[in-house]
Amino acid sequence: MNSLPDAFDHFAMRILPAGLSDAAHLRFQSLARYEKLECDQSLDFSDAGPHILFLARGSIKLVAHASRSRDQIVAFHFGGEMLSVPRRDHYSYSVCALRQCRIVSFPTADFLELAADDAIVMGCLLDRATMSLQRCREKAIALGRKTASERIAIFLIGMADRIGNVQEGRILLDLPMSRRDIAESLGLTIETVSRRLSALRADGAIETVGRSGIILNDLAALHGRAGFLCEAA
Amino acid sequence: MNSLPDAFDHFAMRILPAGLSDAAHLRFQSLARYEKLECDQSLDFSDAGPHILFLARGSIKLVAHASRSRDQIVAFHFGGEMLSVPRRDHYSYSVCALRQCRIVSFPTADFLELAADDAIVMGCLLDRATMSLQRCREKAIALGRKTASERIAIFLIGMADRIGNVQEGRILLDLPMSRRDIAESLGLTIETVSRRLSALRADGAIETVGRSGIILNDLAALHGRAGFLCEAA
DNA sequence: CCGCTTCCTTGATCTGGATCAAGGAAGGCC
DNA sequence: GGCCTTCCTTGATCCAGATCAAGGAAGCGG
The missing domain is CATH 1.10.10.10 (Winged helix-like DNA-binding domain superfamily/Winged helix DNA-binding domain)
Incomplete structure (x- = not known):
């Protein structure tokens, strides 16, 4: 619990709009869960719903578990980045630390409920999704044709x-x-x-x-x- | 020009919030460009910036042009869907009609400028981006490990x-x-x-x-x- | 500093899908 | 309806990368 506030502040500073009311700020904070992952430790999201993560420090891989121990790494992420872990679809997903990390996590549904009214946070989420989509498309091209x-x-x-x-x-x-x-x-x-x-x-x-x-x-x-x-x- | 209003109305009905003011509605409409594509006709976006498309009717493929005539189809889209054509990055992108289509297109930057204040439209864009990302991730898994x-x-x-x-x-x-x-x-x-x-x-x-x-x-x-x-x- | 484990490199062989090469069926056009 | 083009299917061969199999180097723990 010690440095939860630090990690959350880091998140708030980079993601939340400057003018956000203290009350709203607190609502986000009450939603946040703090995780400290050692190298090679995983967070398994196969049974949880989709989550939004802020990686305060460290680096992680987002892994999709296909059948029979065939895993595909969907993305790498580094300190300061935000990512979304998709809900389980045809595969299950987990996040695994490459280096010691600090993560602030939110269930996507709750987060969106809080953010829905705030066009700035929504814009930030949209930017991030667009960036992830761009990376994922480039990856798909590489995997398909390179x-x-x-x-x-x-x-x-x-x-x-x-x-x-x-x-x-x-x-x-x-x-x-x-x-x-x-x-x-x-x-x-x-x-x-x-x-x-x-x-x-x-x-x-x-x-x-x-x-x-x-x-x-x-x-x-x-x-x-x-x-x-x-x-x- | 004949059925531009139809296609735009279709777009407005599915995407824009019900309570949007007439003025805002008109601003979106003034941004819209209407395209009718015959089978196998393409829209080339390699020099244009990123665009947001609404596919009123028909079906299209979003193609990334890798080097030496190695193309990778990034996504298929069908009538009623919205998609975003990424800006040119390491590859150039084009949209090609599989069946006769009607498309309403917007430059992404202008569209976002109009939509930025509107949390509902932003939410809709975010949903769409999330859905595209999910599909793209599944595709990446398939291309990498199947x-x-x-x-x-x-x-x-x-x-x-x-x-x-x-x-x-x-x-x-x-x-x-x-x-x-x-x-x-x-x-x-x-x-x-x-x-x-x-x-x-x-x-x-x-x-x-x-x-x-x-x-x-x-x-x-x-x-x-x-x-x-x-x-x- | 030494031994052990884990990860990385390199070599030999194998194979799924690419490439090369003909036909054969749909469907458009006159 | 018949021709012609385009697309699809099937067969034969080939090759990039997978798989199998040893070592070898980093880096850790004692």
């Missing part, structure tokens, strides 16, 4: 954009997810991910540092390998 | 749900999309789609009628082939 090498390039470009640190023209990544996670996100196997990364390393496009560090030496070269629309044409 | 047979089963179940006609315990589908469209939606080739459908036909699970008709004899059997979470377990 080779293993292209998917890896797209993954690295996406991570560079979201959690990369630029240093001397190179981009440093400290990936919180394992090779298995990358594979489950890209619809590949762990072996294929490893081989494609090795190939990029052999070409000098990237360097690896331990298990989680990756240095992108040439982002433009990665773009060239991503199979995006030809800019040259 | 076999060709499972994808076909999932596709048929989805179409049964959206445009199926129940008759004597069987479900009649009149698919507006070609085998090629199905393939481009499922991340397969046209040959594989055809082979899997033939296999289902051989098993008696489905019957085909001409090019576009499919009869689902046993929806439960299709569920069993879809590789969804085991209900039996």
